[in-house]
Amino acid sequence: MHPFIVIENLQYVYPLESGEQIVALRDVNLSIERGEFVALIGPNGSGKSTLARHLNALLIPTGGTVWVDGLRTSDPHNVWAVRRKVGMVFQNPDNQLVATTVEEDVAFGPENMGVPAEEIRQRVDEALAIVGLEAYRQYPPQMLSGGQKQLVAIAGALATRPSCLVLDEPTSMLDPVGRRQVLNTIQRLNAEEGITILLITHSMSEAASAQRVLIMNAGTIVMDKPPAEVFAHGAKLQALGLSLPPIVDIAHRLRAEGLPLPPTVLTLQDLVKALCTSA
């Protein structure tokens, strides 16, 4: 079977009104398997969001090809099928909710797809149960916290039953509690529901929870490795303006001081375990 997402020689050029052109993406080659959890990280303006918007046909390549589950996104007939397969969650929780109550918002996607009323109800119930917001179904969005609003956005995407979720910096406007809520939900969706995840983030700690980390710079993917291997390239990351997650940084320094720690230390729990066994 072919990988879920295949990107070949993707190039995207933004035309400017002045007639100039900005190359946002060049020579991007990537494939993502079903059920993978991939983090995408990179400095501002490196093309992360532009890449994400190619995955559900919000943007159409100006060069190269994007395949989603065997469908070419540049074929206009495929647009709606592609959007059904890939759900998106954006950065600002306030600017992606369309309805005045939680349940009506979650119903928006299936309503657009023409799903019958009874089935929409069922899907809304399911999606709200997955993100744990059943109790808030009648709430107006402005009465929820930022993290809860982002969970509503995730539920809204889930209600269309996508195989893949693309999340464009979903936690960058949230407080620490909201971040944890959203990140836990994303991890659970991947582990329990088998949903393919592409998480765009600024935080190396969040990237550490993925199976695979992509690093973008100047419109192309410069590194594509499991987190532990990515973090081994501390100097290269720093050159891109990215810093290691605090825990990985501490582990590096301990290693430099001569403490034998395994390279798989990525989280606080890992570090505690490694220290207790090595002592």
Add this chain to the structure above:
Amino acid sequence: MKAIPIGMYVPGDSILHRLDPRVKMGVTLVLMTIPFAIHSPWSYLTLSAFIATLVLLAGVPPRTLWRTLRTVFGIAFLMFFLYLFTTPGEPLLAVGPIALTWQGVLAAGGQIYRLCLLVITASLLTFTTSPMQLTHGLEAMLSPLERVRLPVRELAMVLTIALRFVPTLQEEIDKLAKAQRARGADFTGGPLRRARNLVPIFVPIFVSAFRRADELATAMDARGFRSTPHRTRMRRLHLGYRDLLAMLIVLGLVLTLIGLG
């Protein structure tokens, strides 16, 4: 949280709250035409008793009702004096060319009473129906007009999004006003001065509203929104026995009032 200015919805679970919005809108229209068609005191008494019963059923706090009535005091005052002095009849009191007539007193009183009935009837609808339900009702009632290519669903969508963003923008205005005040802006003083000082609030609000609109449009695209007749709705309105009963009762009222004249 601040109260939403539109509609003045009073959340509740009364019989009136639970009626189908279409029925409520229709009945409100009927009840609002009645005061212009009846004349006898008995009719007025019956209608007043009916509306008073509805107010009690809706469980609207008297203070809220009073505040609503107070908004039309200006017009009521004007109307009162207009009718008082312009209705011809036997003068009760005359000062120069201005005469106060008995007929004038009656007419003025009658008009004020009618106005109050209208205001109470109309606000009963907005008190017991959330803006969202009103939108649903309007969409359902106007849907036959889709045949003449009126984009009813799209209009309902626009209304829904407006309702959704009223509190969000309100919050943002509050935040901006506070930020400007912290930097020494003064929102007091004469109307001209106040208007000028509001400019630094409204410019960023407009800019951010356009940015929000742009992002929202992208999010709606991503969620598969397109204007086609294939869209379905999760919430469908259907008439229950309660709604039928309500319509029968109002029909009964109308027939009684026709009888009373």
